Amino acid sequence: FDVETTNIGNAAGPTPMQTKAETWLAIIHSASGITHFCHIFKPSFIEAGCLHDPVMAAALRAQNAQIQSLASVLLTSASVSGTSVKSSARVDAMTKRKGAVTYVFAVPPEAGAASATFIVPRVTSGTVKVLGENRTLPLSGGSFTDQFAGYGTHLYEIRPQRRRSRVMQS
Secondary structure: OEEEOOOOOOOOOOOHHHHHHHHHHHHHOOOOOOEEEOOEOOOOOEOOHHHHOHHHHHHHHHHHHHHHHOHHHHOOOOEOOOOEEEEOOOOEEEEEEEOOEEEEEEEOOOOOOEEEEEEOOOOOOEEEEEOOOOEEEEEEOOEEEEEEOOOOOEEEEEOOOOOOOOOOOO
């Protein structure tokens, strides 16, 4: 899947947030590979235009590192069916499970903000770590809720809550 990273002509190109959203939307919808279209044609041709924009170049490096860190999860065939999303605007999502850990990848494909509640099968309670954002969300009754900016991308890691062992006293 080819993702735009620059302005093709004299028009404004995508923002790093839009490029990240487009990349994760492609992954969510089964892309098996991502390439970045980096050319600028006008006002002059620059073959690696995305590398000439320090903000976009840094965003692409961070995004590629994040995708590589999740490669073993993304490549697993253990997709989890039955996850549902109830949201104020469209939010596309994919759920994967690797071992006991569940991952939800979610992106609204439009510019408007959204609130979304995710109902994840076989996970009842615990904490949801939002990858790359240094924050967590509570999970209760198999669901959690989050807010999205337009084109905001959230990647979630849900580890099963460990049961506390009971010490028997006599």
